[in-house]
Amino acid sequence: xxxxxxxxxxxxxxxxxxxxxxxxxxxxxxxxxxxxxxxxxxxxxxxxxxxxxxxxxxxxxxxxxxxxxxxxxxxxxxxxxxxxxxxxxxxxxxxxxxxxxxxxxxxxxxxxxxxxxxxxxxxxxxxxxxxxxxxxxxxxxxxxxxxxxxxxxxxxxxxxxxxxxxxxxxxxxxxxxxxxxxxxxxxxxxxxxxxxxxxxxxxxxxxxxxxxxxxxxxxxxxxxxxxxxxxxxxxxxxxxxxxxxxxxxxxxxxxxxxxxxxxxxxxxxxxxxxxxxxxxxxxxxxxxxxxxxxxxxxxxxxxxxxxxxxxxxxxxxxxxxxxxxxxxxxxxxxxxxxxxxxxxxxxxxxxxxxxxxxxxxxxxxxxxxxxxxxxxxxxxxxxxxxx
Ligand SMILES: CCCCCCCCCCCCC/C=C/[C@@H](O)[C@H](CO[C@@H]1O[C@H](CO)[C@@H](O)[C@H](O)[C@H]1O)NC(=O)CCCCCCCCCCCCCCCCC
Numbered sequence: 235x236x237x238x239x240x241x242x243x244x245x246x247x248x249x250x251x252x253x254x255x256x257x258x259x260x261x262x263x264x265x266x267x268x269x270x271x272x273x274x275x276x277x278x279x280x281x282x283x284x285x286x287x288x289x290x291x292x293x294x295x296x297x298x299x300x301x302x303x304x305x306x307x308x309x310x311x312x313x314x315x316x317x318x319x320x321x322x323x324x325x326x327x328x329x330x331x332x333x334x335x336x337x338x339x340x341x342x343x344x345x346x347x348x349x350x351x352x353x354x355x356x357x358x359x360x361x362x363x364x365x366x367x368x369x370x371x372x373x374x375x376x377x378x379x380x381x382x383x384x385x386x387x388x389x390x391x392x393x394x395x396x397x398x399x400x401x402x403x404x405x406x407x408x409x410x411x412x413x414x415x416x417x418x419x420x421x422x423x424x425x426x427x428x429x430x431x432x433x434x435x436x437x438x439x440x441x442x443x444x445x446x447x448x449x450x451x452x453x454x455x456x457x458x459x460x461x462x463x464x465x466x467x468x469x470x471x472x473x474x475x476x477x478x479x480x481x482x483x484x485x486x487x488x489x490x491x492x493x494x495x496x497x498x499x500x501x502x503x504x505x506x507x508x509x510x511x512x513x514x515x516x517x518x519x520x521x522x523x524x525x526x527x528x529x530x531x532x533x534x535x536x537x538x539x540x541x542x543x544x545x546x547x548x549x550x551x552x553x554x555x556x557x558x559x560x561x562x563x564x565x566x567x568x569x570x571x572x573x574x575x576x577x578x579x580x581x582x583x584x585x586x587x588x589x590x591x592x593x594x595x596x597x598x599x600x601x602x603x604x605x606x607x608x609x610x611x612x613x614x615x616x617x618x619x620x621x
Contacts, residue, residue, distance in 0.1 A: 240307065242306035253270060257267075262321070269445075278297055280325045283303065286298065293311060294307065361391050365388065394554070403457050433482065436603070442467055470503050507606070517599075518599045518600065522596060529571070546618075548621060569584065
């Protein structure tokens with residue numbers, strides 16, 4: 235269960251709204267739902283704490299570990315408190331570890347994804363065979379009917395390939411929904427509450443700012459994109475959390491991994507930053523097209539993809555992009571995803587405001603990406619691996 239509760243802080247700040255997540259027998263809290271990815275501010279083990287309802291305040295519940303921890307909490311109303319009491323009580327009474335259910339669900343979905351990926355590889359092989367068959371027929375000068383038959387087979391294989399890919403996205407979206415994107419990966423230490431260094435924190439925060447826009451675009455097809463993008467932000471963030479005082483900048487993280495010979499290791503922060511940077515270059519190219527007045531979102535995405543990411547993608551990932559492209563929003567839907575108040579994009583001044591903001595955002599992005607380009611070139615960290 236998760237939701238907003240007021241937490242008693244002190245006599246100066248009093249009751250403050252916080253985002254609470256009850257998961258696997260632990261109640262954790264964050265500044266807000268949007269800031270959950272920055273790490274939790276504190277937590278309490280339900281199995282060892284006392285749950286006390288307030289005698290006169292029907293919205294209040296106190297969680298205490300005598301002599302250790304005191305969470306004084308208030309819900310927005312008595313009904314909401316009741317929901318929390320049921321969830322807390324169940325968690326406390328629950329003999330099985332909720333994480334078992336969660337891990338089981340993750341395992342099932344992971345298995346389903348593996349099956350789908352092997353199906354995709356099969357369809358790729360089939361397509362290659364069929365394309366070779368068409369070439370053979372062509373060389374042998376076979377009849378038109380043979381060509382049409384093989385062509386139809388290719389068409390149906392492509393349709394099946396794309397359908398399977400869609401199923402992959404739905405499984406991925408189900409597995410790696412937003413709450414997963416803000417959890418520490420299973421088995422990793424809880425993300426520390428210590429704030430990372432300002433500079434890196436601002437960079438990661440601004441990267442993360444596009445996620446709500448992706449969410450607003452709504453299609454499950456964007457799930458793998460979001461999962462990949464957020465996954466890299468989290469990898470860098472967790473490296474930062476491991477030793478915040480020694481990582482004042484992104485460069486310091488990369489240099490540390492170079493000196494400890496892990497920069498080229500799979501899933502290193504250096505590799506995560508390499509792919510985050512590539513994603514940001516894609517985004518910059520896309521937004522530059524929009525800023526230049528291109529209202530064909532699909533075309534702008536396709537152009538940006540060809541200039542940035544395509545060279546690093548094999549068959550399957552290019553298929554993922556092709557599917558994402560089919561779900562690309564119209565210019566109106568894209569504009570609507572950018573505003574915080576519904577209908578704002580229809581007001582006069584929106585377009586000029588968007589261009590004004592892009593006029594600031596894009597040069598700043600250019601500068602940041604230029605700094606990272608120099609760093610990756612200087613230490614020969616660029617990779618031409620195709621995924
Ligand atoms: C309208 C939205 C359309 C979005 C279309 C995005 C197109 C992305 C291309 C398809 C990506 C498919 C998903 C992921 C692919 C990954 O396999 C690939 C490689 O992953 C890396 O592998 C490493 C080795 O295993 C690993 O270590 C590393 O961690 C991992 O990342 N990843 C990539 O190719 C990077 C894809 C990044 C895509 C970022 C897109 C940014 C969001 C664009 C949204 C545009 C609209 C919102 C505008 C917001 C305005 C403020």
